[in-house]
Amino acid sequence: MDQSTKITASWHANAHNWIASIDNAEIETRILVTNDAIVNTICSHNIQSILDIGCGEGWLTRCLQNKGIVAFGVDAVSALIENAIEKGGNHYAVASFNDLATGKYTIGNRPDAAVINFALLDKTDSETLLKNIKKLIVPGGLVFIQTLHPSAIVQQEPYVAGWKEGSWKGLKRDFEQPYEWYFRTLGAWVSLFSEAGLTIRKIEEPLHPQSQSPVSIIFVLKA
Template sequence: MNPSSEEKIVESWSKNASPWVTAVRGERIESRKLATNNAIVDAVLSRSAHSVLDIGCGEGWLVRELTARAMHVVGVDAVPSPIEYAQDTGGGSFHVVSYEEIASGVLESSFDVAVCNFSLLGKTSVEELFNAAPSLLNPRGALIVQTLHPVTACGDLPYQDGWREGSWDGFHSDFTDPAPWYFRTLESWVSLFRNSGFRLFEMREPLHPKTQKPASVIFIAELAADKGC
């Protein structure tokens, strides 16, 4: 896949912002409704956090859920349209910020938790974001990532890192031009955390109640001892 894949991710989500908001707010995505939404909320609550940064927040549902639990939550996304929906709805603080801008240090605040909920699709952009993540966290802070489970998401393709074609299979016909995404094995995810200054504290595998297969994987990582304050 050509080097413009990172740009195509943002282009795709810009085109599909409106149908995505409709799908999320209408609870039309079964796996989210039955498993993964509650799973990521529970993961953040397990940290007893007071402040949270939601990276790739989309239309802001997770920000609103956590704000309702008396947390101070900031949501950022590289695509302006979902942020506009989020700001109109309220329930948190929302800003248009790209992953590259986060990596460059544009965010001056620090948080108890930084969470990425199905929002890490690229290669270089994700690696740069991980490298910057320690600077976003307070002492004893945590980075929490929910993503497609590599074992179930691999399909019939080789179980190895690499770019994959996107798909809107199972979604409404309003969705177009699916975003490419960079597949990582479990081993690669673990290495990414370690190489970025984190210690993987916990890994959760929420099961889809109908299929009894992993609907996702959730990584909960803390700053390594030599990265803390």
């Protein structure tokens, strides 16, 4: 079983734990920092419509809709999309990164932007998606990516791009089937964006309010 399949299988197995974790606000960094950070970054640009890729149970899609943005979410995990539809109506669909990259799944009118919030976990699937993301949004549209800040790994492991363990580490519920995720240094991210033909417009580094350490990094890219 390749890494992409393992990641997807783990999310299928843990969908209900994840939904409960989000519904009960159990992930401190999301509540204190990263949720508002990605919403505020998107809303600071003139975005009328957006595709939320890897939307999970759909919280970000719903939040952006409440801000007056036409938002649609997709995710490879059917249980997450079913929950999203229950909460937010028919603004979601089941689609993997590969479905989007290859055109197996298409949306109607292409939106102004796409957002990928803590969803770039696999190496190959992430690269394939980003290299084809121009097909999903309007020409010159924006891509917002929020991911773990590269400096966070320095506290635990060498600062080297590669596969890392600990996918569900630190969460309160009894998650199963842990998977490895692919870590990129800042330089590796920049190289990937260049290969994908994406131009960096802005980089933001949201800080934890107590430690003042960067929790995540947000890339604003132009397609």
